[in-house]
Amino acid sequence: MSVPALVLLAHGTNDAAGWATISRLHAAVARALPAVDVRLGYAGVVGPSLAEVLAALPGPVVVVPAFLASGYHVRVDVPEQIAAVGRSDVVVAEPLGPAPELISALVDRLAEAGSEPGDTVVLAAAGSTDPAAQADLRTAAALLTARVGHEVPVGYIAGGEPRVASVVASTSARGPRVVLATWLLAPGAFHRWLADAGASVVAEPLGDHPDVVAVVVERYLAAA
Known part of the structure; x- marks a missing residue:
């Protein structure tokens, strides 16, 4: 064969x-x-x-x-x-997604972007109204929570609620900095929009x- x-x-x-x-x-x-x-x-x-x-x-x-x-x-x-x-x-x-290996890639992208211990991490995703996609995103957030040591909230970039900027604003009281773990495969308009979400650090997409x-x-x- x-x-x-x-x-x-x-x-x-x-x-x-x-x-x-x-x-x-x-x-x-x-x-x-x-x-x-x-x-x-x-x-x-x-x-x-x-x-x-x-x-x-x-x-x-x-x-x-x-x-x-x-x-x-x-x-x-x-x-x-x-x-x-x-x-x-x-x-x-x-x-x-949401493979555990991709969470390791997320953690690496956060470190490359300058994230430090004590930062509040928010998972930034494109967003979807599909229940299966939302379930996968919750799984990804839970896996990242286990890696960073605090509950990781999810923010949507384009579809669904809450939006990333709202999550960043509501979590800013947890610590001195809010950083975004980018749950995107490649750069583009969605990633560029994250620059205006109010976070101190925006990680690069997972990429290659x-x-x-x-x-x-x-x-x-x-x-x-």
């Missing part, structure tokens, strides 16, 4: 920094799996689309959704796209951190 190809499926962005970050993640995954044909596709905004990538690949194929929660794209959009292609040799792996690469590989191997 042939080795399944891997399609790393990202959200899609017109932001140059975001595109470059996802491209670096794709390259890192390809280096980690030298015997696997690793392709990059997007769920929307830019191409190539999942359908376009699959059209160029013989089976079998494992699609790894590069998403931090099991939201609409993972549970509805991606299966519908695969069904429309009409292939039975494509398997969708679990999304990346080695732990993110490891989770992609883990998801592929589990599905393959």
Whole structure:
């Protein structure tokens, strides 16, 4: 049986920094799996689309959704796209989040940004009205709570309540500084908006951190 190809499926962005970050993640995954044909596709905004990538690949194929929660794209959009292609040799792996390894990456990003012991950490996420995605986000916050030693509240950047700025304002009395752990895979408009949330420190997105690469590989191997 042939080795399944891997399609790393990202959200899609017109932001140059975001595109470059996802491209670096794709390259890192390809280096980690030298015997696997690793392709990059997007769920929307830019191409190539999942359908376009699959059209160029013989089976079998494992699609790894590069998403931090099991939201609409993972549970509805991606299966519908695969069904429309009409292939039975494509398997969708679990999304990346909320894996414990990603919390380690978050902690590293906080340290790189200058976070210190005693800072109040807030988890900043894009936000979703999807119950499954919200549950995954609560899990991520609980895992980060165990790492930083205090309860980590969640703030939403664009969808849902409470918004990040409100959480920062309400938690500022806990200590001298509030820092944001960015629960985003790549930079873009959402990350830039965090600069106006009132926090002392804003960590970079997870990006191509080695732990993110490891989770992609883990998801592929589990599905393959």
